[in-house]
Amino acid sequence: MPDSPPIRPGMVIGILGGGQLGRMLAVAAAEMGFACHIYCPDQKSPAFAVAAARTIAPYDDEAALAAFAGSVDIVTFEFENIPLATLRSLAEKVPVLPDPRSLEATQDRLVEKQLIAGLGIGVSAFAQVASQSDIYSALARTGRPALLKTRRLGYDGKGQTLIRTGDDPVGAWRSIGEVPAVLEAFVPFEREISVVLARGRDRTMRAYDVAENVHVDGILATSTVPASVPAALADEAIAIAGRIAEALEHVGVLAVEMFVSTDNRKRLLVNEIAPRVHNSGHWTTDGCLCSQFEQHIRAIAGWPLGGAERHDDVVMENLIGDAVAEWPALAAEPGARLHLYGKTETRPGRKMGHVNRISPAGDT
Ligand code: AMP
Secondary structure (H helix, E strand, C coil): CCCCCCCCCCCEEEEECCCHHHHHHHHHHHHCCCEEEEECCCCCCHHHHHCCEEECCCCCCHHHHHHHHHHCCEEEECCCCCCHHHHHHHHCCCCECCCHHHHHHHCCHHHHHHHHHHCCCCCCCEEEECCCCHHHHHHHHHCCCEEEEECCCCCCCCCEEEECCCCCHHHHHHHCCCCCEEEEECCCEEEEEEEEEEECCCCCEEECCCEEEEEECCEEEEEEECCCCCHHHHHHHHHHHHHHHHHHCCCEEEEEEEEEECCCCCCEEEEEEECCCCHHHCCHHHHECCCHHHHHHHHHHCCCCCCCCECEEEEEEEEEHHHHHHHHHHHHCCCEEEEECCCCCCCCCCEEEEEEEEEECCCC
């Protein structure tokens, strides 16, 4: 696939998933002269409003997938909970980038941690929990506090529970639904950071500046660039993300979330890999020449990667749930750029939009 001809303007990019990431990818693709076809089971998908074509069908609908494959020139995805079988079935008919292997390695938290550890990259102590009886041996490995997380389908802190000293481990196992899980040591961290990078079909890589992230209730609240970390640590974080992207032979944007732990011997511990554009890269739209969305489209299309240098400092704030009601004040705020996702229903914990607050680089 990386050797096939570039995708030319006028061709159609198929995107699996219709959330805000798909919406922002479709806008970037349109600006480059492509048309996007969004495939998503949810008929209220925010990406539909900005796409040239849509398919509303379940991810296992073979007939709908075949028709979709026949109408696009390349397929990509905007979130990692797409069934692997869907991607594999499409890949038999049409180029799919990133390769389904990137999804396979990251949609299961256990496989993901094994990959990271196998590369000799720091990760918190972890153990598999396949049945109730595993939980005690897993706790012996991680100590307490520890987080019990479902292996699959977790996001924004969902599908996970903390086990503290005195907590009943079996109760924790029940609370996540007694599904295959991974237990991981709770990391005492100084801060959280992430690296968003792109890897092209020609294997070149461009990383954006490291972002410093604050999560509230497991959901990203803000990303700040530049991050307040020493340059050497930022370089190390970028090198780690690069090694992961190369190991996966990833093509497209990839994000790696890390803890800066308070333990000086193992400062950087990887929390999660996302084989796609990422919320902690939303600042790039207003802080860089080429946003993460355009960069992803360039990478998968076989175009040269764009400039990832930061021209401004940015604080990105997510508008979660009712916070979106502040839009009139945000629209009037100098130096703030408002991005709304067009979601009709506001729910607690739902990402409704974000705002990028810009200041000249070096002023903050
Ligand atoms: P996740 O859904 O796994 O990315 O977790 C969401 C957020 O929960 C992370 O960004 C952290 O703020 C927190 N968290 C997750 N795992 C750990 C851990 N092992 N130690 C400390 N905090 C964690």
